[in-house]
Amino acid sequence: MTDDVGKTGCSGCEEASEEELLARLDEVIEKYKEKPGALIPVLQMAQGIFGYLPEVALKKVAKGLGKPYSEVAGVVGFYSFFSTVPRGRNLIRVCLGTACYVRGGMQVLEALKKQLGIDVGETTEDREFSLEVARCFGACGLAPVITINDVVHHRVKPARINEVLAQYAPEAVGAGGRSE
Amino acid sequence: MPVLTVDDIKVEVPEGTSLLDACRQAGARIPTLCYLEGVQAIGACRMCLVEVEGAKTLVVSCVQPATEGMVVHTSSSRARRARRAVLELLLSEHAGDCQSCVRTADCELRSLAELLNIDEVTYQGERTSQKIDRTTPALVRDTGKCISCRRCVTVCNQVQGVGALFPQNRGFNTVIGPAFAMDLADVVCVQCGQCAAVCPVGAITENSVTEKVWEALDDPKKHVIVQTAPAIRAALGEEFGYEPGTLVTDKMVAALRRLGFDAVFDTNFTADLTIIEEGTELLTRLKKALVEDKEVALPMFTSCSPGWINYMEHYNPDMLANLSTCKSPQQMFGALAKTYYPKKLGMDPKNVVVVSVMPCTAKKFECARPEMGRDGMQDVDYVLTTRELARMVKQAGIDFRSLPEQKMDKPLGISTGAADIFAATGGVMEAALRTAYEIVTGTAFPFDNLHVTPIQGLEGVKEASVTIEETVPDWAFLKGATVNVAVAHGLANAQKVIDRIRRGEASYHFVEVMTCPGGCIGGGGQPRLTSDAVRQARIKAIYAEDEGRELRKSHENPEILALYDEYLGQPLGHLSHELLHTKYTEKDRV
Numbered sequence: 083m084t085d086d087v088g089k090t091g092c093s094g095c096e097e098a099s100e101e102e103l104l105a106r107l108d109e110v111i112e113k114y115k116e117k118p119g120a121l122i123p124v125l126q127m128a129q130g131i132f133g134y135l136p137e138v139a140l141k142k143v144a145k146g147l148g149k150p151y152s153e154v155a156g157v158v159g160f161y162s163f164f165s166t167v168p169r170g171r172n173l174i175r176v177c178l179g180t181a182c183y184v185r186g187g188m189q190v191l192e193a194l195k196k197q198l199g200i201d202v203g204e205t206t207e208d209r210e211f212s213l214e215v216a217r218c219f220g221a222c223g224l225a226p227v228i229t230i231n232d233v234v235h236h237r238v239k240p241a242r243i244n245e246v247l248a249q250y251a252p253e254a255v256g257a258g259g260r261s262e
Numbered sequence: 263m264p265v266l267t268v269d270d271i272k273v274e275v276p277e278g279t280s281l282l283d284a285c286r287q288a289g290a291r292i293p294t295l296c297y298l299e300g301v302q303a304i305g306a307c308r309m310c311l312v313e314v315e316g317a318k319t320l321v322v323s324c325v326q327p328a329t330e331g332m333v334v335h336t337s338s339s340r341a342r343r344a345r346r347a348v349l350e351l352l353l354s355e356h357a358g359d360c361q362s363c364v365r366t367a368d369c370e371l372r373s374l375a376e377l378l379n380i381d382e383v384t385y386q387g388e389r390t391s392q393k394i395d396r397t398t399p400a401l402v403r404d405t406g407k408c409i410s411c412r413r414c415v416t417v418c419n420q421v422q423g424v425g426a427l428f429p430q431n432r433g434f435n436t437v438i439g440p441a442f443a444m445d446l447a448d449v450v451c452v453q454c455g456q457c458a459a460v461c462p463v464g465a466i467t468e469n470s471v472t473e474k475v476w477e478a479l480d481d482p483k484k485h486v487i488v489q490t491a492p493a494i495r496a497a498l499g500e501e502f503g504y505e506p507g508t509l510v511t512d513k514m515v516a517a518l519r520r521l522g523f524d525a526v527f528d529t530n531f532t533a534d535l536t537i538i539e540e541g542t543e544l545l546t547r548l549k550k551a552l553v554e555d556k557e558v559a560l561p562m563f564t565s566c567s568p569g570w571i572n573y574m575e576h577y578n579p580d581m582l583a584n585l586s587t588c589k590s591p592q593q594m595f596g597a598l599a600k601t602y603y604p605k606k607l608g609m610d611p612k613n614v615v616v617v618s619v620m621p622c623t624a625k626k627f628e629c630a631r632p633e634m635g636r637d638g639m640q641d642v643d644y645v646l647t648t649r650e651l652a653r654m655v656k657q658a659g660i661d662f663r664s665l666p667e668q669k670m671d672k673p674l675g676i677s678t679g680a681a682d683i684f685a686a687t688g689g690v691m692e693a694a695l696r697t698a699y700e701i702v703t704g705t706a707f708p709f710d711n712l713h714v715t716p717i718q719g720l721e722g723v724k725e726a727s728v729t730i731e732e733t734v735p736d737w738a739f740l741k742g743a744t745v746n747v748a749v750a751h752g753l754a755n756a757q758k759v760i761d762r763i764r765r766g767e768a769s770y771h772f773v774e775v776m777t778c779p780g781g782c783i784g785g786g787g788q789p790r791l792t793s794d795a796v797r798q799a800r801i802k803a804i805y806a807e808d809e810g811r812e813l814r815k816s817h818e819n820p821e822i823l824a825l826y827d828e829y830l831g832q833p834l835g836h837l838s839h840e841l842l843h844t845k846y847t848e849k850d851r852v
Contacts (some may be wrong), residue, residue, distance in 0.1 A: 145852050149425075150425020150428060151449065152426060153419070155430060155441030156429050156430050160432045
């Protein structure tokens with residue numbers, strides 16, 4: 083199961099049609115529907131396929147696994163990892179777990195909000211970046227930590243946030259960006 | 263068996279007993295809120311905290327097993343302070359408008375506040391977000407009053423297997439409700455109201471129509487008639503201080519007259535009618551299968567319980583043909599009350615208002631179904647729950663306990679004991695067997711005191727077989743046949759029966775399903791709180807009502823015979839088909 087769960091990236095999803103994506107989800111459901119505790123892994127894989135969790139996918143998961151839709155929605159709403167709105171090409175998660183929080187996680191988050199011009203849970207207009215908060219990636223010794231897609235950036239300094247972002251979409255750091 | 267000490271009293275309890283139950287056995291009354299006997303013990307509310315010597319923290323007694331040598335203090339100052347803090351925190355979030363809340367008299371949160379002597383809520387802070395959902399005819403949800411105890415979640419998911427409700431979001435933002443804060447009308451909810459029956463506060467209640475019924479009663483141009491379901495008479499008394507299981511049939515009739523109903527009738531009348539129609543339908547299906555070798559859906563399922571109908575339409579749409587086409591007794595009554603009855607009285611059906619008193623919230627949904635009417639009128643205009651009727655009686659200033667004993671009106675108020683037992687799980691089946699057996703064999707139903715004991719009681723799924731030794735000539739093909747029947751109550755139990763049928767593990771001919779545990783006596787509209795002991799008491803009362811009757815078989819009801827004679831013709835005849843039968847619609851599961 084872990085191998086499939088790992089495939090949460092969105093690479094190539096722009097090219098596939100919705101039918102193709104739903105067919106891929108059908109395969110996942112078919113493979114896991116008899117296994118106990120399949121809901122969370124299947125949701126992770128569904129998010130990997132679609133980039134987020136659209137209603138059509140969630141209803142398919144509920145029907146396919148024989149779970150009430152309310153339970154599927156409850157699990158999706160419980161974990162900040164899951165998103166029901168489309169995300170940008172790059173997903174930034176700022177850790178606000180205890181260690182990151184005391185070592186300036188909030189300042190990192192504020193810097194990102196200012197730099198990107200979006201709030202938590204939002205996506206930039208050019209669909210390059212989405213911003214979310216998370217609770218602990220298990221890298222507390224490297225606090226404060228953020229992840230961008232599947233890469234962990236450690237000891238992030240608010241003042242140098244541009245340099246981190248530049249690695250992903252140099253154009254996003256243009257006009258509004260400051261580099262003190 | 264572990265022995266422990268609770269407040270200096272030694273108690274011995276069976277292995278696996280919860281600490282809460284052990285404390286209760288020692289005579290300690292520990293407050294609880296989320297706990298629901300036999301249904302839920304999850305330690306969500308933390309009201310049942312007790313102090314256990316040697317434990318670092320206070321212990322949540324409903325989820326802690328009692329173990330050997332435990333020394334427990336249920337009322338130490340530490341435990342009392344903690345419970346008080348827990349309750350104050352709950353109160354600080356609760357959007358409680360106690361003066362106008364329908365639950366004010368029996369709110370468990372309010373009575374705990376009284377019990378714990380809370381005169382001031384110290385904590386001030388953010389309140390739970392409030393959204394009031396009135397989108398279904400059956401239920402009203404008020405998230406502001408919800409204390410997230412999850413009783414409704416457990417009954418909806420575990421007992422009913424429906425899962426309309428689940429905790430959404432996280433932490434302080436948790437909302438108990440349908441997926442993504444959708445309205446109840448937009449999700450799969452069978453509207454059984456078991457959630458409303460277990461809610462400790464006013465967060466889920468019936469969608470009340472008492473004001474509309476008052477308006478009808480106040481309108482001199484309207485002829486307002488009432489039907490009462492069999493389950494009401496065994497439970498209504500509880501709202502007026504009677505012990506559970508007290509029959510108040512005759513006082514109930516008097517109360518309804520005092521409220522101003524022009525005629526007081528009985529859903530029992532059409533329960534008897536249901537037996538004639540449904541029994542004939544079953545025998546016809548058996549004949550088609552056994553003699554004419556035709557494709558016919560068997561087993562046949564009963565169709566009296568509207569939550570069950572909703573459940574089948576959403577969850578087992580491929581088996582809709584197995585449902586009896588008979589309308590429920592409520593809707594058969596409505597159809598006759600807007601046709602046969604006004605015709606008999608020379609009255610315009612437009613002036614007849616039909617009010618039902620039901621133990622059920624799904625009946626409110628059922629009466630509004632588009633197929634349940636004619637000429638632009640619904641057959642049943644308003645459905646009151648048992649609780650709503652009690653409120654109207656109180657509102658009218660009627661001293662229920664001192665009312666005289668009165669009888670139902672003719673013709674739609676005449677019934678047999680077979681109709682009474684519709685209220686209890688197994689009752690419809692027993693009533694059907696009493697009649698079908700006698701029709702087929704021409705001999706008396708051979709069960710002791712007419713009771714089929716294997717299908718009585720609170721076991722989730724019950725079975726019985728009846729062998730037909732001799733028959734009258736018309737039913738000779740059934741000679742020597744064994745008819746297998748099953749009875750399920752609670753929709754999760756019903757689904758178990760369906761799964762067994764699907765897997766080919768059971769070959770039933772006839773299956774009774776009641777949506778609510780215990781049958782209608784445990785319905786979502788009944789007085790709160792319905793424990794198994796209360797269910798047993800009400801069932802006992804129902805059987806007593808049956809046994810006290812001269813006529814105990816539906817086919818002996820003289821008014822039913824007259825109805826066929828004067829109006830309907832014959833069972834499953836043309837007019838029966840038009841008035842008393844219905845069809846079902848496949849609906850989506852999610």
